[in-house]
Amino acid sequence: xxxxxxxxxxxxxxxFAANAGTLDKIxxxxxxxxxxxxxxxxFSAPDGLGVWNGxxxxxxRALAAAIFKDPKKVKFVSLSAxxxxxxxxxxxxxxxxxxxxxxxxxxxSLGLNxxxxxxxxxxxxxxxxxxxxxSAKDLSGASVCTQQGTTTELNLADYFRANRMKLKPVxxxxxxxxxxxxxxxxxxxxxxxxxxxxxxxxxxKNPNDYIIxxxxxxxxxxxxxxxxxxxKWLDVVTWTVNALLTAEELGISSKNIDSFKKTRDPKIAxxxxxxxxxxxxxxxxxxWAYYIIKTVGNYSEIFERHVGKDSPLKLERGLNALWNKGxxxxxxxxx
Amino acid sequence: xxxxxxxxxREYLWxxxxxxxxxxxxxxxxxxxxxxxxxxxIASGFSFLSQEAGFEIGESIIDFFSDDTYQLALLSGFLNTxxxxxxxxxxxLALGFIVGVTSLSDNYLVAKxxxxxxxxxxxxPLILQLFFWYSIFTEVxxxxxxxLNPIGGVYLSNRGLYLVSFSDHWFFNILPLIGILSVxxxxxxxxxxxxxxxxxxxxxxxFLPTLLFxxxxxxxxxxxAGLPRELSWPTLAGFNFEGGVHLSPEFSxxxxxxxxxxxxxxxxxxxxxxxxxxxxxxxxxxxxxxNKNQTLxxxxxxxxxxxxxxxxxxxxxxxxxxxxxxxxxxxxxFVSVANTSLNxxxxxxxxxxxxxxxxxxxxxxxxxxxxxYNRSVTLKER
Numbered sequence: 001x002x003x004x005x006x007x008x009x010x011x012x013x014x015x016f017a018a019n020a021g022t023l024d025k026i027x028x029x030x031x032x033x034x035x036x037x038x039x040x041x042x043f044s045a046p047d048g049l050g051v052w053n054g055x056x057x058x059x060x061r062a063l064a065a066a067i068f069k070d071p072k073k074v075k076f077v078s079l080s081a082x083x084x085x086x087x088x089x090x091x092x093x094x095x096x097x098x099x100x101x102x103x104x105x106x107x108x109s110l111g112l113n114x115x116x117x118x119x120x121x122x123x124x125x126x127x128x129x130x131x132x133x134x135s136a137k138d139l140s141g142a143s144v145c146t147q148q149g150t151t152t153e154l155n156l157a158d159y160f161r162a163n164r165m166k167l168k169p170v171x172x173x174x175x176x177x178x179x180x181x182x183x184x185x186x187x188x189x190x191x192x193x194x195x196x197x198x199x200x201x202x203x204x205k206n207p208n209d210y211i212i213x214x215x216x217x218x219x220x221x222x223x224x225x226x227x228x229x230x231x232k233w234l235d236v237v238t239w240t241v242n243a244l245l246t247a248e249e250l251g252i253s254s255k256n257i258d259s260f261k262k263t264r265d266p267k268i269a270x271x272x273x274x275x276x277x278x279x280x281x282x283x284x285x286x287x288w289a290y291y292i293i294k295t296v297g298n299y300s301e302i303f304e305r306h307v308g309k310d311s312p313l314k315l316e317r318g319l320n321a322l323w324n325k326g327x328x329x330x331x332x333x334x335x
Numbered sequence: 336x337x338x339x340x341x342x343x344x345r346e347y348l349w350x351x352x353x354x355x356x357x358x359x360x361x362x363x364x365x366x367x368x369x370x371x372x373x374x375x376x377i378a379s380g381f382s383f384l385s386q387e388a389g390f391e392i393g394e395s396i397i398d399f400f401s402d403d404t405y406q407l408a409l410l411s412g413f414l415n416t417x418x419x420x421x422x423x424x425x426x427x428l429a430l431g432f433i434v435g436v437t438s439l440s441d442n443y444l445v446a447k448x449x450x451x452x453x454x455x456x457x458x459x460p461l462i463l464q465l466f467f468w469y470s471i472f473t474e475v476x477x478x479x480x481x482x483l484n485p486i487g488g489v490y491l492s493n494r495g496l497y498l499v500s501f502s503d504h505w506f507f508n509i510l511p512l513i514g515i516l517s518v519x520x521x522x523x524x525x526x527x528x529x530x531x532x533x534x535x536x537x538x539x540x541x542f543l544p545t546l547l548f549x550x551x552x553x554x555x556x557x558x559x560a561g562l563p564r565e566l567s568w569p570t571l572a573g574f575n576f577e578g579g580v581h582l583s584p585e586f587s588x589x590x591x592x593x594x595x596x597x598x599x600x601x602x603x604x605x606x607x608x609x610x611x612x613x614x615x616x617x618x619x620x621x622x623x624x625x626n627k628n629q630t631l632x633x634x635x636x637x638x639x640x641x642x643x644x645x646x647x648x649x650x651x652x653x654x655x656x657x658x659x660x661x662x663x664x665x666x667x668x669f670v671s672v673a674n675t676s677l678n679x680x681x682x683x684x685x686x687x688x689x690x691x692x693x694x695x696x697x698x699x700x701x702x703x704x705x706x707x708y709n710r711s712v713t714l715k716e717r
Contacts, residue, residue, distance in 0.1 A: 082674055086683050089377060110681030111377035142574040143494065148662075148671070149678025157391045157401035168575065169391045170585070171675070172665045181665070184473035185493050186584065188574045228376045 022094055022226070022233035023067070023283055031073045034060035035093035038078050038174055041199040042307040042315075043099045043119075043222075052076045055306050056097040059118060059224055062240050062296045063095065066288040071295040080173050081150045085110050088227060095237060097224040099193065101151045106225070114223040115237040116245075119307075120319040120328065121193040122216035123155050126201060129211050131188060136215040140165035145178045145187035147171065152192050155218040189213075193220050195307060195315060202312040236282055243289040245331035246271060247298035249322055254297040257290065270335060278334060289334075299329065368684060383680045384409075390675055392667045394583055405676050412672030413693060419589055419668065420655040420697070426594045427654055428647070431601020436631070438606050449602065457599035462660055465592040469664040472584035479575060490569055490576060495587060497569035500580040506560035510553070517549040585666035589658065597654040601647060608643030609635055640712050648705040652698050659694070669693055 026032055036044035036056055044054040061071035077093050088096045089111060099121075100106075102114040125144075127133045136159070146153050148171045160167040170187050172178045179200050182190035190197070194216060201207050224241070226234050247253070250268055252260060260268050269275045272290045279286035296302065303320065307313045321327025338344050372379045388408040391401050395411040396418060438449035456464075473493050477483060482492035488499030501507035521541065528539040557563070569579030612635045620630040661668035670690060677686040 082678050085678065085681050089375065089681070089683070105679070106681070108376070109378035111372075111375040140573065141577075149675050153391075153675070154389045154401075154679065157389060160391075161401055167391050169393050170665055171393065171667070171671075173662055173674075177665070181473065185478045186473050229374055 022230045023236055026067060026094055030068070031075050032060055032064050032067065032095065033077060033093045034063075034074050035077050035079045035084055035087055035096040035098050036060075037098045038080055038176065040099060040175060040196060041203060042195065042311060042313045043199070044076075044097070053306065055119060055302055056099060056224075058296050058302045058306070059097045059241065060095060062244060062292045063237065065291040065295045066236065066240050066243075066284055069285065069287075069291045069295075081147050081175075082173055085112070088112065088225060091227075094233070095224055095226055099196070099222050100225055101220045102223045102225075103151060111228040112225040113228055113234045114225050115234065116241045116331070117221040117223045118241055119195065119222040121195050121220035121222055123152055123191060123218040123220060124194040124197050124216050125213040126182070126190045126197045126210050127188060127213060129209050133189070133213065136213050136217065137163060137165075139189055141168070142188035143168040143170055143186065144189045144191055145170050145172070145182040146191050147175055147178050148173050150192075151218070151220065156191055159217045193222070195313070198307075198313045198315055232283060236284065239278075239282060239334070240292065242331040242334060243271070243292050244296075244299040244302065245322070245329055246334050247289070247293045248300045249324070249331065252293055252298060253301055254293055254295070257293050267334075372684070378680070378682060379684065381685055383676075383682060383685075386680075388676065389679065392672065393665070394581075394586065394667060405680070408672050408676065409669065409689070412667055412669040415667055415672075416655075416658055416661075416669040416697070419586065419593065419658050419661070419666070423590055423593045423597070423654050423658065424651050426590075427597040427601055427650070430594060430598035431647075431650075432605050434598060434602035435605025436609070438602060439609055453599045453602050456595050457603075461592060461596045461657055462663060464596055465588060465660055465664050468588035468591045469584060472588060480571070482571075482576075488566075488568060488579070493584065494575055495584045496582040497576045498580045498582075499569065500567050500578075502563070502565040502567045504560065504563045504565070506556060506563050509556070513549060513552050513556070516552065517545055520548045521545045583666075585661070585664055588664055589661050589666045593654050593657060596657070597650055600650050600653075604643050604646045604650065605639070608639035608641075611642045612638045637712070641714060644705070644709045644712060648702055648709065651701055651705060655697055655701060656694060 034057075036052060036054075039045045040054070042054055044052060044056040046052050057076070060074045060076070064073040065071040067073075077087065079087050079093075079096075079098060084096055084098055084100065085106070087093050096112075099119075101121075102117065106112050107114060125136050125139065127139075133139065140160075140163075144156060144167060146156055146169060153169070153171060156169065157167065170181060172181060175192075175196075178192075179190065181187055183204065190200070192200075194212065197212050201210055201212065204210065224237055226237055247257075250265075250271060252268065252271065257272065260272055261274075263269055263272070263274070266275065270278060273279060273285075273287035276286045279288050282288065285291070297305070303317065304310045307315045308317065317325075317327060319327050320329055323330040339348070369379065384406045385404050387402055388405045389401050390408070392399050392408060392411050394415065396414045397407070397411055399407055399411045434449045434452060437445050438453065440446045440449070472495065476491055476493045479492045479494045482490040482494075482497075484490055490497040501510075524539070524541045524544050528541050532538040567578045569576040569581075616634055616638065617630060620634045625633065658668055659670040662671040662674060665671075673686050673690050677683055680686075
């Protein structure tokens, strides 16, 4: 871990200077370098065969599909919460798609730019059922396990300070250690994003021994991030996310996209590249959005597959439904 | 071309060129980094140190809350590093000394046990040992509600060790100070004893007056303080024990791991030191009628120390530097706090520089102190 930081540090000193032209660089090397987590079911986790799966992973696959027409042209780099920003800043990865919250300081002093939000989350607490805790307000004096260097760690301190409660934080670098420490009883509560809690709860042997408290103590808009200073690349990432949402809105999915080949709807014609212009503007193939949806699927398909009703997590769409279906997911028009 | 003909001048020229190229190299790195940081709009400079940190630290010697500054957070982490390094080194030296001496014992079982200890401990990577000790706490010890209570005032659970302690009274707080004074008194009595030995041939007692000094001073102050007697008992309040002294599982397992690991190396150094003393010294001592213990403590060990101290210094530094593995088991040492700050502020260059600077100054000041001690025990030729 220390060596990792040192490597990133030396990379910061040397490699750094060349940062423009990320898209050209990616086209030349033939793959997208995608920073993901060390294993968070539903967002980014390797399966039994070592294939990465999750919402965050599919964002990178969609990018590869848009650039190379092939969602497999991605190299995943597994990063701790600690390493993620340095890895992006130093150019080790092209995009950070790692359940990362968009905040002011990250957007500014960390030198990042965020694409549209791909999952609206909020921080919650998980406790043991037999402890009889009913509300987060009961947690004064409790030991709370959390991951180092996350917004979670800061929100936790804020929440306890605001409610004048005493906090005994136990922090680890890796998410696995945090969860293990909680399961072994080192802590009274585990805190992370609500989706993360559901993901951890789905993995334990007796999920019913644990409960997730009703309080959501923060806003966690999770979004992919890229480096400052390369607007063209940010545009590609931004519109890739928008394409996923637009497809759901237009009712285009991986299963039916080929049936729109002769469409007369101008929106759909622009989307699948029948009417040209969008691809050239982004520096991509005119059928970029077609390949995304054909190979990866639209936002709804990705959501249900990894965290929704087709997954062990069984999360509701909630805020993450489209704007016209009670949520706040809203894509800018693709024209 | 007379200038280059002199060998001395040529040597100087090379040295100047070498120095210049090093300066040029670092100037390049510095400027390249600065321009790259500016280009990406990443904040730089040390002004963040006075901003609010926003995170809490699990255990701290000084009072630290999330609305304090990064400066204070880093200081708190630094003190945690110093705490574990200071206690760890004292224990590792003491244990290493004992194991080193016993590994040369005539007693077969004791000698082999010491050997076994050294060989098994120093051949397992430290990080694995740390995970092992930490898992002992989390896997073996019961939850806080059913904490082991072997004797009154001692509670052992997966939240660590809680011990009964003195209450927070100024008298109890200055007790360590009296302890330090007693150490000073010890050296005073020792000097007096040697003087009297040289003058009259009779050594005066050292330990008894030191002990009397400690007891009398403490008792006098205890009377002045109004006979405080309250103890602080750990009691289960809510989620955790309150009161008493708390040794967290993170601190304890880090301390145990570092002490055992380093003591194995120390033991080998002590053993090598003792073996380096010429056999003639043992024979000479026994011909003077000294018994084995006297020979060891008066003749052999003082000479062995001369050989052992320089490598022991590097082990002291090793333990200090190894304490940065703390982050793996969640102990908030300097590196851990600096990492957290790094991740929030994104100022990797500044914080990594700080980390390097802090470890460099800890190491340099430790080796300064140890070298002064080394000079005092080296052979003084008259």
